Amino acid sequence: MFAVHLVSSFFSKLQEDPTKKVDRFLYTMHLHDDQLSDISACFQAEMKKGLSAESNAAAAVKMLPTHVHSTPDGSEKGQFLVLDLGGSKFKVLQVKVREGTGIGRGGVDIEEKIYPIPEELLTGSGKELFDHVSESLKDFLHDKNISVENKLPLAFTFSFPCEQSTLNQGLLLHWSKNFRARGVQGKDVVQALRGAVDRTGGMDVEVLALVNDTVATMMTCGFDDRYCEVGLIVGSGTSACYMEELRHIDLVEGDEGRMCVNTEWGAFGDDGALNDYITEFDREVDAASNNPGKQILEKMVSGMYLGELVRLVVLKMAKLGLLFEGSVSDALRTKGKITTAHVAAMEEYKNGLKNTRNILVDLDLSPTPDDCIAVQHVSTTVSFRSSNLVAAGLAAILTRIRQNRHLRTLRITVGVDGTVYKTHPRYANRLHKVVQRLVPDCHVRFVLSDGGSSKGAALVTAVAERLASQRQQVDETLSPLRLSREKLLLVKKRMRGALEAGLKSKGPFAVKMLPSYVYQTPDGTEHGKYLALGLGRTNFRALLVDLNKGLQQNSRLNHKIYPIPVEITQGSGEELFDHIAQCVGDFLDYMGMKGARLPAGFTFSFPCKQTGIDTGTLVSWTKGFKATDCEGHDVVSMLREAIKRRNDFDLDIVSVVNDAVGTMMSCAYEDPQCEIGLIVGTGTNVCYMEELKNIEKVEQEKGKEEREGEEEKQDDGAERQKKEEDAGIPKMCINTEWGGLGDDGSLDDIITHYDMEVDQNSLNPGKQRFEKLISGMYLGEVVRQVLLDLTSRGLLFRGQVTETLKTPGIFQTKYLSQIESDRLALLQVRSVLQQLGLDSTCDDSIIVKEVCGAVSHRAAQLCGAGLAAVVDKIRENRGLDHLDIPVGVAGSLYKLHPHFSGFLQETVKMLALQCNVTFLPSEGGSGTGAALTAAVARKTLEM
Numbered sequence: 001m002f003a004v005h006l007v008s009s010f011f012s013k014l015q016e017d018p019t020k021k022v023d024r025f026l027y028t029m030h031l032h033d034d035q036l037s038d039i040s041a042c043f044q045a046e047m048k049k050g051l052s053a054e055s056n057a058a059a060a061v062k063m064l065p066t067h068v069h070s071t072p073d074g075s076e077k078g079q080f081l082v083l084d085l086g087g088s089k090f091k092v093l094q095v096k097v098r099e100g101t102g103i104g105r106g107g108v109d110i111e112e113k114i115y116p117i118p119e120e121l122l123t124g125s126g127k128e129l130f131d132h133v134s135e136s137l138k139d140f141l142h143d144k145n146i147s148v149e150n151k152l153p154l155a156f157t158f159s160f161p162c163e164q165s166t167l168n169q170g171l172l173l174h175w176s177k178n179f180r181a182r183g184v185q186g187k188d189v190v191q192a193l194r195g196a197v198d199r200t201g202g203m204d205v206e207v208l209a210l211v212n213d214t215v216a217t218m219m220t221c222g223f224d225d226r227y228c229e230v231g232l233i234v235g236s237g238t239s240a241c242y243m244e245e246l247r248h249i250d251l252v253e254g255d256e257g258r259m260c261v262n263t264e265w266g267a268f269g270d271d272g273a274l275n276d277y278i279t280e281f282d283r284e285v286d287a288a289s290n291n292p293g294k295q296i297l298e299k300m301v302s303g304m305y306l307g308e309l310v311r312l313v314v315l316k317m318a319k320l321g322l323l324f325e326g327s328v329s330d331a332l333r334t335k336g337k338i339t340t341a342h343v344a345a346m347e348e349y350k351n352g353l354k355n356t357r358n359i360l361v362d363l364d365l366s367p368t369p370d371d372c373i374a375v376q377h378v379s380t381t382v383s384f385r386s387s388n389l390v391a392a393g394l395a396a397i398l399t400r401i402r403q404n405r406h407l408r409t410l411r412i413t414v415g416v417d418g419t420v421y422k423t424h425p426r427y428a429n430r431l432h433k434v435v436q437r438l439v440p441d442c443h444v445r446f447v448l449s450d451g452g453s454s455k456g457a458a459l460v461t462a463v464a465e466r467l468a469s470q471r472q473q474v475d476e477t478l479s480p481l482r483l484s485r486e487k488l489l490l491v492k493k494r495m496r497g498a499l500e501a502g503l504k505s506k507g508p509f510a511v512k513m514l515p516s517y518v519y520q521t522p523d524g525t526e527h528g529k530y531l532a533l534g535l536g537r538t539n540f541r542a543l544l545v546d547l548n549k550g551l552q553q554n555s556r557l558n559h560k561i562y563p564i565p566v567e568i569t570q571g572s573g574e575e576l577f578d579h580i581a582q583c584v585g586d587f588l589d590y591m592g593m594k595g596a597r598l599p600a601g602f603t604f605s606f607p608c609k610q611t612g613i614d615t616g617t618l619v620s621w622t623k624g625f626k627a628t629d630c631e632g633h634d635v636v637s638m639l640r641e642a643i644k645r646r647n648d649f650d651l652d653i654v655s656v657v658n659d660a661v662g663t664m665m666s667c668a669y670e671d672p673q674c675e676i677g678l679i680v681g682t683g684t685n686v687c688y689m690e691e692l693k694n695i696e697k698v699e700q701e702k703g704k705e706e707r708e709g710e711e712e713k714q715d716d717g718a719e720r721q722k723k724e725e726d727a728g729i730p731k732m733c734i735n736t737e738w739g740g741l742g743d744d745g746s747l748d749d750i751i752t753h754y755d756m757e758v759d760q761n762s763l764n765p766g767k768q769r770f771e772k773l774i775s776g777m778y779l780g781e782v783v784r785q786v787l788l789d790l791t792s793r794g795l796l797f798r799g800q801v802t803e804t805l806k807t808p809g810i811f812q813t814k815y816l817s818q819i820e821s822d823r824l825a826l827l828q829v830r831s832v833l834q835q836l837g838l839d840s841t842c843d844d845s846i847i848v849k850e851v852c853g854a855v856s857h858r859a860a861q862l863c864g865a866g867l868a869a870v871v872d873k874i875r876e877n878r879g880l881d882h883l884d885i886p887v888g889v890a891g892s893l894y895k896l897h898p899h900f901s902g903f904l905q906e907t908v909k910m911l912a913l914q915c916n917v918t919f920l921p922s923e924g925g926s927g928t929g930a931a932l933t934a935a936v937a938r939k940t941l942e943m
C-alpha cells in the first residue's frame with residue numbers, strides 16, 4: 001500500500017514523502033508486533049481477572065456469562081421474532097429456522113424491517129425508548145400479517161453489556177456507543193421490554209432469550225461451521241465472545257461443559273492498561289464522548305470513533321501548519337464531520353485519493369495533492385491501529401481457548417460482523433494477517449456472519465430449545481436407571497429372602513448359598529509355605545505364599561500371571577485344565593521348586609458345590625467362561641488329573657475356595673473381626689460366616705453322616721464340636737453367589753430394556769441377573785446400549801450410529817473409570833471416546849459421562865442394597881441392636897472406579913441403619929486367601 005504513495009510522491013516534485021511526516025506525527029499509533037504481543041498478554045490477564053469471582057468486581061473487562069451453552073448443531077428448528085437493538089440500525093425480524101433442512105444457509109428464512117430511532121430517543125427516557133421498540137414490533141406483526149392469536153416466541157438482540165443470571169433476563173450494566181436513555185442502567189431490560197409490550201397492548205410475547213450481538217454473530221456462523229466458537233463485532237462498538245470452559249467461569253455454577261462469555265473488551269483500558277498507547281487524540285475523543293473514561297479500547301477501535309480520531313489528527317496537523325498551509329475550516333472544527341464511512345472511502349483501492357480530496361473539499365478545505373496523500377495516510381494509520389488492537393485481543397482469546405483445551409494447535413473459526421469490518425476496504429485483510437502472525441499455532445478462519453446478529457438471536461433460542469428438549473429426553477432415558485430409596489429397600493428385602501431360601505435344603509435357588517467348608521477365619525498363627533493358584537476371568541495366577549512373612553510382601557514377590565486365551569476359556573474342559581497345569585509347571589520351574597510337593601490352595605472364582613474343603617463341583621460357568629465338560633465335575637479332580645497327565649510334578653491340593661472366600665480369609669488375617677468377603681470385579685459375589693445351625697443343607701448332611709458313622713468317628717465329631725464351642729458358635733462360610741439374584745424374575749421391575757439386551761447378548765442369558773447390573777464385565781455394555789439408544793434417537797453423536805458403537809465390549813471397565821474420573825473439563829472423556837473412534841462434541845461428552853455415572857451409580861447402589869441385607873442378617877443372627885463389621889473387599893471395579901466405593905458405602909449406611917460397615921480392601925487378594933484357607937484347613941486336620 002505504501003507503493004502507491006511512494007510512486008506518487010516520487011513524481012510530486014521530489015519533496016519529502018508526506019506519509020513520513022504523518023508517521024513521525026503519529027508514531028505512537030504504530031504498534032509493532034512485540035507491542036501487540038504485550039497488549040495481548042495484558043488482555044489475557046484481564047480476561048482471567050474478569051472470570052474470577054474475587055477480582056471480577058474490580059475488573060475492567062467484565063467477561064459476562066451469556067448462558068449460551070452450545071453452538072448450533074444444525075438440527076435446530078422453530079420460528080421466532082427478533083428485535084435487534086444497539087447495532088447500527090434498529091430492526092424487527094421474523095426468523096424461521098426450518099425443520100428438517102439441517103445444516104446450511106438454506107435452513108433459515110429471514111424477513112426484516114428497519115425502524116429508524118429518532119435521535120432524541122437515544123438520550124430520552126428508557127420508557128420512551130422501549131415503547132418505540134414495542135410499537136415497532138406491533139407494526140411489524142401487522143405489516144407481515146403475523147397472527148397474534150398465539151404466544152409469540154421472541155429473541156432480543158441487545159448489543160450492550162448485560163449481567164445475565166438466566167438466558168432471558170439481564171441487567172444493563174451501562175450504556176455504550178451513542179445510547180444513554182435514562183432509567184435503564186441497573187435494570188432488567190427484558191422486564192423493561194415486557195412492560196412496554198404490555199403498554200402497547202394487543203400482543204402476547206414470550207421473551208425467550210436476551211442476546212448480545214457478538215453471541216448472535218458466533219451462533220449465526222456456528223450454524224454453518226461447527227468450528228465457530230468466537231464471535232467478533234467491529235461496528236459502531238466492538239466486542240468479542242467465545243466458548244469458555246464452565247469450570248473457569250466462577251460466576252456460574254457447574255463445571256462441566258462450556259458457556260459463551262461476552263468479553264465486553266471495549267472496556268479494556270478503562271483501568272489504565274492501555275495508557276502507554278493512548279494518544280492525545282484518544283483523550284480528546286474520550287472527553288467529548290457520552291461516557292468519558294469508559295470503553296477506552298472501543299474508542300480506539302470502533303466505527304463510532306474512527307472518523308472522529310482522523311478529524312482530530314487532521315485538525316491538529318493543520319493547526320501546526322503541517323497541512324493545508326495552516327488553514328483550518330469551521331467544518332473541520334465540527335465534531336462528527338469526518339465519519340467512519342469517510343475513512344473507508346479515503347482508503348478505497350482506486351479512488352481513495354480522489355475520495356479524500358472530495359471529502360476535504362466538502363469540509364471547505366483546499367488540499368494540495370500532498371495534503372491528500374497525508375490525510376489518506378492519517379486515515380490508514382488510524383484504521384490500521386484499530387485492526388491491530390482487535391488482532392491483539394483476538395490473539396489473546398484464541399490462545400486462551402487453545403490452552404483451555406490443552407492443544408498444541410487450534411483449528412477455529414471466528415464469526416465476524418460490524419460495519420467497520422464489513423465496509424472498510426482493507427480492514428479485514430489486515431486483521432487476518434496480523435492475527436496469523438501473532439498466533440501462528442492457530443489455524444483461524446474468518447467468516448462474515450450472514451444474517452448477522454438477528455439470525456443468531458433466533459438460533460440462540462433454537463439451540464436453547466434443542467438443549468432443553470434433549471435434556472428432557474436424556475433425563476427420561478436415564479430415569480429407569482435411577483433407583484429410589486424405596487426401590488433399594490425392596491432389593492434389600494428380596495436379597496434377604498433369597499439368602500434365607502438358599503440356606504434351605506431343597507432348591508433350586510436363585511441365590512445358591514454354597515457351603516464352603518471353611519469353618520474358621522485365620523487367627524494369625526498360620527505358618528508355612530503354600531502355593532496359591534487362582535483362576536479368574538482372563539488369567540491364571542500362581543503365587544508362592546510364605547505365611548511367616550507379611551501378606552503384602554508375599555504378593556509382590558513370587559508371583560506370576562498367565563493370560564488365558566479366549567479359545568481356551570471357551571474350548572474343552574480338558575484343554576483348560578491342561579493349560580492350567582502347564583502354567584503351574586512353568587511357575588514351579590520358575591521358582592525352582594518342581595521337586596517339592598507343596599500344599600496348594602486353589603481359588604476358583606465360579607460357583608462350586610462343595611462337600612469338603614478340597615472338592616468342588618462346578619455348578620455352572622459364569623462371566624466369560626464356557627469350557628465344555630466342566631459343569632457337574634469336581635474341579636480339583638480335573639486339576640489333579642491334568643497334573644497326572646503331565647507327570648512332571650506333584651501337588652497336594654488342600655483346598656478349593658471361591659474368590660469371595662479367599663478375600664474374606666486374607667482380610668480376616670489382618671482383622672479377625674472380618675467375616676464377610678465382597679467381590680466387585682468382572683463378576684460380583686459375597687460370602688459370609690453363617691451359623692451352622694442355620695445352614696439346613698449342611699446340618700442335614702451332617703445328621704446323615706453321623707447316623708451312618710462309626711463309633712470312633714463319632715468321637716472325632718464330638719471332639720471337634722467341643723473345640724468349635726470353645727471358639728464360640730460353630731459357623732461356616734457361605735459362598736452366596738448373590739449374582740444370581742433375579743434369575744427367578746424377582747428383579748424384573750428394576751431391569752431395563754438395556755439390561756435385557758445385555759443379558760440376551762451374554763454367554764449365559766437369563767442367568768446372573770444381579771451380577772449383570774453390577775459388575776465390570778457388564779457395566780460397559782449397559783452404557784453402550786444406552787448410548788446406542790440415545791444416538792439412534794438423534795440425541796448423541798449427531799445421530800450417527802457408527803460401527804464402533806455397535807461393537808460389543810468396547811466400553812471396558814477401565815474406560816468407565818477414566819471417563820468418570822475426568823476432572824479436566826471433559827478432556828479425558830473426549831480422549832477416551834476418540835481412542836474408541838467416537839468423534840464427540842462437548843455436549844456429547846457431557847451426556848456420555850452422565851450415562852456412565854447413572855449406570856455405575858446404580859451398580860454401587862444395588863451392591864449396597866445386597867450388602868445391607870447380608871450385614872443385617874449377621875446382626876440378627878447375633879441378636880444385636882447394633883453391629884460394627886468390617887467387610888473384606890476386592891475387585892477391579894471397586895478398586896479402580898472413582899466413585900463406586902463411595903456410593904456403595906453411602907448406600908449401605910442408608911439401608912442398614914443398625915450396622916456400621918467398614919471396608920477393608922484386600923491386600924494380598926484372593927490368592928493369599930487360598931493359601932490361608934489351606935493353612936487353616938491343615939491346622940484343623942492337625943488338631
Ligand code: GLC
Binds near residue numbers: 176239
Ligand atoms: C459495545 C457494547 C457491546 C457490543 C459492542 C458491539 O461495546 O457494549 O455489548 O457487543 O458494542 O456492538
Ligand code: GLC
Binds near residue numbers: 604606679739
Ligand atoms: C461370579 C462367580 C462367582 C465369583 C464372582 C466374582 O459371580 O459366579 O463365583 O465369586 O464372579 O469373581
